[in-house]
Amino acid sequence: MLAEMEAWLARQVMDLRPIDTWLARLSDEDLEEVCCGGAGEPRQVELLEQAPPFTDSLLNDFFDEVC
Numbered sequence: 001m002l003a004e005m006e007a008w009l010a011r012q013v014m015d016l017r018p019i020d021t022w023l024a025r026l027s028d029e030d031l032e033e034v035c036c037g038g039a040g041e042p043r044q045v046e047l048l049e050q051a052p053p054f055t056d057s058l059l060n061d062f063f064d065e066v067c
Contacts (some may be wrong), residue, residue, distance in 0.1 A: 001066075008066050019062040035059060 009016065019049035023031060034055075048056050057066055 005062075008062065012058070014054060014058070016058075019055050019058060022050075022052050022055065052062050 011027070025033070026034065026047070030043075033041070033043050034047050
């Protein structure tokens with residue numbers, strides 16, 4: 001799984017550092033909500049409004065293409 005994730009990340013054309021930094025600063029609870037919460041849940045929406053551009057798209061693409 002780690003090798004698949006690394007290969008997928010290598011194919012991304014955007015600068016991932018802002019997204020990585022933002023995700024690293026989230027509490028465990030907020031990280032789980034962003035990554036696993038149901039689409040449109042109020043807390044997830046609130047958190048993603050503060051995220052760097054394309055964060056939600058990147059996480060959804062990762063789930064669809066790697067997981």
